[in-house]
Amino acid sequence: AINKIDKPEANVEKTKIGLAEHGIYLEGFGGQIPFAEISAKAGTGVDHLLELVLLVAELENWTGDAKKSAEGFVIEAHLDPQRGISATLVIKNGTLKKGDYITAGGACASTRILENFRGEIIEKATFSSPIHIVGWNKLPQIGATFKTWFTKREAEAYANKARADETRPNNKKIATTTETATEENFTWIPLVIKSDTGGTSEALALEIKKIKTENAALKIVRQEVGAISETDVKAAGAGGLIVGFNVKTDSEAAAAAEQIGISIKNFDIIYKLTEWLHKELERRRPRQTVEEMSGEFKILKIFSQGHKRQIVGGKIITGLAKVGENFYVHRRTEVIGEGLILNLEKAKNKVGEVEAGVECGALVESKTEIVAGDVLEIFRMIEK
Numbered sequence: 542a543i544n545k546i547d548k549p550e551a552n553v554e555k556t557k558i559g560l561a562e563h564g565i566y567l568e569g570f571g572g573q574i575p576f577a578e579i580s581a582k583a584g585t586g587v588d589h590l591l592e593l594v595l596l597v598a599e600l601e602n603w604t605g606d607a608k609k610s611a612e613g614f615v616i617e618a619h620l621d622p623q624r625g626i627s628a629t630l631v632i633k634n635g636t637l638k639k640g641d642y643i644t645a646g647g648a649c650a651s652t653r654i655l656e657n658f659r660g661e662i663i664e665k666a667t668f669s670s671p672i673h674i675v676g677w678n679k680l681p682q683i684g685a686t687f688k689t690w691f692t693k694r695e696a697e698a699y700a701n702k703a704r705a706d707e708t709r710p711n712n713k714k715i716a717t718t719t720e721t722a723t724e725e726n727f728t729w730i731p732l733v734i735k736s737d738t739g740g741t742s743e744a745l746a747l748e749i750k751k752i753k754t755e756n757a758a759l760k761i762v763r764q765e766v767g768a769i770s771e772t773d774v775k776a777a778g779a780g781g782l783i784v785g786f787n788v789k790t791d792s793e794a795a796a797a798a799e800q801i802g803i804s805i806k807n808f809d810i811i812y813k814l815t816e817w818l819h820k821e822l823e824r825r826r827p828r829q830t831v832e833e834m835s836g837e838f839k840i841l842k843i844f845s846q847g848h849k850r851q852i853v854g855g856k857i858i859t860g861l862a863k864v865g866e867n868f869y870v871h872r873r874t875e876v877i878g879e880g881l882i883l884n885l886e887k888a889k890n891k892v893g894e895v896e897a898g899v900e901c902g903a904l905v906e907s908k909t910e911i912v913a914g915d916v917l918e919i920f921r922m923i924e925k
Contacts, residue, residue, distance in 0.1 A: 542590050547580035605668035610689045611637035615645050615681045616671070618739035620767045626677040628739075630687055631670070638665040641689045642696035643674060645681035647704030649696050650674050652689075680766050683739045728756065728827050731781035732818075733763040733773045735788050742766060745786060748811055752819050755925070757826035759818065769805060774798050782806075782821060784814055828924045836860025836897065838868070838917040849906055850883070856900045860919070863894040868917040870909050878909025882919070 543556050557570045566572020577593050579586035597603075611632050618628040628645070637643070641652045656673040657663050666672045678700075681687070690696040732749070736742040742764055749759060763776040769783055769790040774797040777783050783798065785807040798805050804821065808814040837859045844852040864885050870878040884904035885892050895901040905911070 542586075543576055543578045544581055546578045547583045547585060553578055605634045607636045607667045609635035610691075611635035611641070611643075611666075611668075612686065612688050613668075615683055615685045615687060616740075618677075618681050618683060618766065619737055620680065621675070624675050626680050626766075627673060627675040628677060628681050630672050630674060632666060632668050632672065634668050635689070636665055636667045637672065637689055639663075641691070642693050643687055643689050644696050644700045644703070645685040645687040647700050648677050648679045648681035648685075649700040650677040651693070680739055683743050728825075729758060729760045730822065730825060731762045731777050732759045733769075733777045733781065733783040734761060734765075735769045735773060735783070735785045736766055737787035739766055741786055745784075745811065745814065748815050749818060752815060752822060754819075754822050754826050757822050759822060769794050769807075771797050774801070774803055774805075777803050779803070782818070784808065784818065786811070786814060830922050831925055832920045833923050834860070834918065834920045835866060836862050836919040838862050838903070838919060840911055840913055840915045840917065841900075842913055843911065844902065846910065849908060850904065851907065851911055852902065852904050853911055854900070854902045855917075857895050857897050858916075859897050861894050861896055862901070862903070862917075862919050863921070866919050866921050868905070868907075868919045870907065870911060871916040871918055872912075872914070876918075878907055880905050880907025880909065880911075880917075 543553055545551055546553065557567055560567060561570060561572075565574065567574050567576050575593055575597060577586050577590035579590050581587065612635055613631050613633040616629050616631055618626065621627050626648075628648075628650075630645075637652060637655065639652055639655045643650050643652060652674060654675045655663050655666065656675075657666065658671045658673075660673070663672075688699070690699065734742060734745055734749070736745060746761060746764060749761065752759060759782070762781070763773060765773075768788050769785045771791065771793045773783055774794050777798075779801045781803050783803060783805045785805070787809055788807065790805055790807060795805065797803075806814075806817055808817070836857055838855055839858050840853050840855040842854040844854060846852075862882060862885060864882055866882050868880055868882065869876045870880065882903055883906055885895055886902040887895055887899060892901075905917075911917075
């Protein structure tokens with residue numbers, strides 16, 4: 542489905558091109574994948590989409606067995622302040638009944654409360670049905686597959702094994718903003734993400750991974766649903782960052798963060814969150830001072846020479862000469878000294894800079910005695 546076609550900036554053709562660039566070719570655009578243009582908000586095209594799904598299911602001979610135990614996928618999860626952890630699932634096959642036990646990775650729940658997509662309590666649901674389950678022991682991951690069990694013991698044993706597998710060091714992968722970052726090339730900044738739903742959390746992580754700078758990266762050390770707590774502050778550590786999306790910050794967390802110098806920011810718009818993180822990363826990244834060549838000054842005449850200071854005349858042959866910039870003294874093929882431009886004059890007027898092709902006078906400071914024919918290679922020190 543190509544959604545949001547009701548928006549003024551909607552561009553279906555651009556979407557098709559973008560999909561093709563990633564190897565997804567739609568019908569009428571070089572491929573055989575059917576699609577529907579819809580607006581979920583306005584309801585436009587939804588009926589056509591449902592008809593298309595039924596048609597494809599019939600052509601592909603997709604079938605289900607209602608007698609089997611239910612299995613499927615987690616499509617959303619969030620922490621409800623009143624009801625606890627809840628998740629929305631889609632049943633791929635089988636039947637889920639009230640009283641069954643369900644696992645999704647290391648998360649486990651009893652289907653004491655089984656709701657359909659309208660929020661109505663139901664006794665059972667079968668394949669292709671979206672359902673809502675409340676009462677998980679932990680937040681299930683978006684996209685995780687779920688299974689059902691007849692007994693609590695079976696479900697807990699499976700969930701415990703899954704949690705143990707998740708915590709093994711060789712299975713654990715820390716998300717960073719770049720796949721090629723190494724400890725030698727980057728400064729790592731710990732980041733904790735807290736959001737209102739699991740889907741939002743996944744979307745935030747994807748956007749944050751796009752944030753890159755030359756020599757620093759964000760390392761996501763904690764990514765959960767719920768309010769920002771003191772535990773999150775401990776996870777970020779001194780110098781870390783915590784971002785929240787549509788969540789609150791506990792007073793204890795705010796106090797602890799202020800004490801050890803951790804920045805906490807809450808947002809309700811994703812691009813503002815990523816903008817802030819990019820600025821923080823840019824501000825915190827290690828910098829190095831380097832020389833940047835800005836021009837060459839050919840010396841034609843010496844007007845006076847004193848202790849370390851000389852008044853010289855000549856022509857800017859490339860680039861610019863600016864007051865306050867440094868230079869190397871080149872004589873023939875060798876660098877014999879260095880110095881600083883203290884003053885510049887053009888047509889007997891003091892100026893801040895002189896461009897290429899213009900003759901000027903300059904008061905310079907250097908331990909090296911400059912002579913006619915020397916070339917001053919002008920440079921500035923900049924931070925990168």
